[in-house]
Amino acid sequence: MYQNDLFEDETAVVTGASRGLGRAIARRLAECGADVVVAARSSDALAAVADEIETETASDALDVTVDVRDTDAIERLVQRATEFGDGSVEMLIANAGANFHAPVTELSENAWRTIVDINLDGTYRCCHAFAEALAAADVGRVVTMSSVIGRDGAAESAHYAASKAGIEALTRSLALEWAEDNVRANCLRPGLVATPGVEENRGVTADRIDRDDVDRSLGHPDEIADLACFLVSPGASYVSGQTYTAEGIRRRPDDE
Numbered sequence: 119m120y121q122n123d124l125f126e127d128e129t130a131v132v133t134g135a136s137r138g139l140g141r142a143i144a145r146r147l148a149e150c151g152a153d154v155v156v157a158a159r160s161s162d163a164l165a166a167v168a169d170e171i172e173t174e175t176a177s178d179a180l181d182v183t184v185d186v187r188d189t190d191a192i193e194r195l196v197q198r199a200t201e202f203g204d205g206s207v208e209m210l211i212a213n214a215g216a217n218f219h220a221p222v223t224e225l226s227e228n229a230w231r232t233i234v235d236i237n238l239d240g241t242y243r244c245c246h247a248f249a250e251a252l253a254a255a256d257v258g259r260v261v262t263m264s265s266v267i268g269r270d271g272a273a274e275s276a277h278y279a280a281s282k283a284g285i286e287a288l289t290r291s292l293a294l295e296w297a298e299d300n301v302r303a304n305c306l307r308p309g310l311v312a313t314p315g316v317e318e319n320r321g322v323t324a325d326r327i328d329r330d331d332v333d334r335s336l337g338h339p340d341e342i343a344d345l346a347c348f349l350v351s352p353g354a355s356y357v358s359g360q361t362y363t364a365e366g367i368r369r370r371p372d373d374e
């Protein structure tokens with residue numbers, strides 16, 4: 119679907135790339151010719167992802183350990199990434215995110231702040247720090263990561279829902295501000311996807327997913343990677359400030 123020279127001579131930074139959707143997105147961008155910087159906190163897992171990309175694709179990969187709550191660490195990430203990309207970074211995939219389940223009445227202020235800090239503030243910090251490098255590209259592209267929970271809300275996930283809704287609004291605003299710098303910014307809003315964490319919690323497995331099966335509500339990480347790849351590709355040249363939902367078939371009780 120995507121040719122292996124689509125992103126030739128371009129550099130992509132993917133946060134939250136030590137596993138799950140970030141790993142799948144980094145691999146797909148590398149398969150399409152981008153050199154990739156993978157970032158997260160778990161250095162061993164990140165090194166394994168970078169190694170896998172270098173072994174299995176023709177692209178170069180650099181792993182940088184970073185906590186998106188740490189502004190100084192993000193500045194170091196920008197420096198490492200721009201050096202790696204010979205001065206430019208064309209794509210930022212701000213994917214790092216976290217959640218845990220708790221009703222609002224049992225949610226401490228500290229717990230609320232932790233999730234907002236990682237998801238919303240972390241996305242802001244990364245976009246803010248990479249603004250100059252993205253503006254230096256011919257066409258800079260940003261993809262942020264929301265969730266259908268940011269649209270719908272969910273019991274025991276108010277903190278997560280609020281952070282994801284904020285990411286959608288942040289992305290629309292970035293698109294307006296950065297258009298004059300030739301930077302496109304779009305947001306992905308996945309439904310349930312069989313990443314390792316979801317597989318453990320729900321007893322599902324990505325191996326069982328048939329991408330030719332339309333009637334389902336569990337996605338494969340590669341399906342989110344393909345959509346991210348489209349949004350940073352020239353095929354999406356007239357798309358900015360949008361939130362793209364990938365959730366398969368969403369049924370209400372009356373539809374059954």
Ligand code: NAP
Pocket residue numbers: 133134135136137138139140157158159160161163184185186187213214215216236263264265266307308309310311312313314315316
């Ligand atoms: P995951 O398996 O839990 O992976 C999350 C990634 O974010 C990991 O690489 C993790 O790495 C990184 N991360 C977490 N906290 C971080 C921090 N403070 N600093 C830097 N990196 C951090 O999650 P996933 O399922 O792949 O989800 C990826 C994104 O998609 C998240 O934003 C999530 O909210 C969103 N999403 C997922 C689904 C789904 O069904 N899977 C649906 C909708 C939206 P380290 O632990 O090594 O730091």
